[in-house]
Amino acid sequence: MKKEEQQKMTDVTGFKDIPPTTLADLLGREQVMDIGIRPLWPSTPRVAGPAFTVKCPPGDNLMLHAAIHRAEPGSVVVVESGDVDHALAGGNVCAVARRRGIAAFVADGVIRDLAEVREMGFPVFARGVIPIPGTKKAVHPLNAQVRCGGVTVDAGDVVVADEEGIVVVPGARLDEVLAAARKKLAKEAGETLDVWEETHRARIDKILAEKGFEG
Numbered sequence: 444m445k446k447e448e449q450q451k452m453t454d455v456t457g458f459k460d461i462p463p464t465t466l467a468d469l470l471g472r473e474q475v476m477d478i479g480i481r482p483l484w485p486s487t488p489r490v491a492g493p494a495f496t497v498k499c500p501p502g503d504n505l506m507l508h509a510a511i512h513r514a515e516p517g518s519v520v521v522v523e524s525g526d527v528d529h530a531l532a533g534g535n536v537c538a539v540a541r542r543r544g545i546a547a548f549v550a551d552g553v554i555r556d557l558a559e560v561r562e563m564g565f566p567v568f569a570r571g572v573i574p575i576p577g578t579k580k581a582v583h584p585l586n587a588q589v590r591c592g593g594v595t596v597d598a599g600d601v602v603v604a605d606e607e608g609i610v611v612v613p614g615a616r617l618d619e620v621l622a623a624a625r626k627k628l629a630k631e632a633g634e635t636l637d638v639w640e641e642t643h644r645a646r647i648d649k650i651l652a653e654k655g656f657e658g
Contacts, residue, residue, distance in 0.1 A: 455517070458491035458603050458612065461624045466603055466610040469623050476592025476609040479570050480551060484561035487568075489605035492519040492546040493614075496589045496598050499552070501526035504577035507550075510585055511536055516544025519602040523589035524552030527570055529577035534559030541565040549602055549609060551591045568604050 467475050495514040497506050499522060507522055514520050520540065524531055532548065534556035540548065547566035553573045554560065560567055586598035592609060596602070599614040612620050 455491065455493055455601055455617070457621050457625075458601050459489060461491070461603060461621070461628070462489070463603050463605060463607045463610045465624050465627055466612060466620065467608065469620060469627070470610060470612065474594060474611050474613070476549070476594050476611070478608070480549065480568050480592040480609060481570075482604075482606055483554070483557055483567045483569055483572065487566050487606060489603070490519060490547040490566050491601060491603045492517045494519055494521045494596050494598055494600045494602050494611070495545075496586050496596055497522045498583045498587060498589050499524045499526075499531060499577070500581045500583075502529045502577050503579065503581040504529070504531045505579040505581055506583050506585060507531050507548075508536060508579060511540045511543065511545065513585060514540075514543070514545050517546055519547050519549055519604070520545055521589060521591050521596050521602060522548065522550040522552060523591050524550060526577070527553050528573065529553075529575050530555035530573055531569075531577060532567075533576065534563075537565045537567065538563055547602075547604065549591060549604060566604070568609055 495518040497510045531552045532554045537560045550569040553571045557572045594611045601612040
């Protein structure tokens with residue numbers, strides 16, 4: 444493994460310790476997927492990994508089924524679909540993905556066989572569940588740019604997801620964002636609630652005074 448590849452892997456692993464809330468504070472709204480894409484079973488653990496991107500047209504799931512045999516272990520498969528009438532994947536697809544070391548699915552669409560997926564503990568973040576499968580006809584390139592949950596995602600961007608939401612860190616900014624996130628968390632860890640409350644109240648009172656609020 445080249446030194447650069449080893450460093451990149453280390454950086455990606457480091458994102459598992461960073462909450463999406465921290466990343467959202469640093470990156471802003473445009474890198475946060477909308478609230479419709481949520482974990483499909485309770486207590487889903489945080490996942491973080493490089494995006495393996497897939498595009499499926501409405502009603503078709505061929506390329507996601509192709510992706511599970513091609514995505515590298517540790518990757519988060521991110522699917523553009525926008526279709527909530529046909530399932531992109533079911534229990535067997537998720538089982539194979541899990542066995543191959545794929546970290547999670549993040550899909551702008553729906554799946555089926557949720558009980559099986561929940562029992563095996565495979566993290567899926569999607570818009571919901573429907574029992575109707577899609578067809579397998581449409582071929583699209585894998586690892587092309589996609590749009591998922593309102594966020595543009597390129598292959599190699601880092602996706603961090605848990606019950607708080609899903610944030611996409613641009614691949615070109617991994618080192619910068621990881622360093623800033625660690626610094627922010629360290630500062631917060633050293634701050635007591637009393638100090639936070641005092642600082643917070645002073646800031647809020649200042650804003651209120653500037654806005655002419657009296658009370």
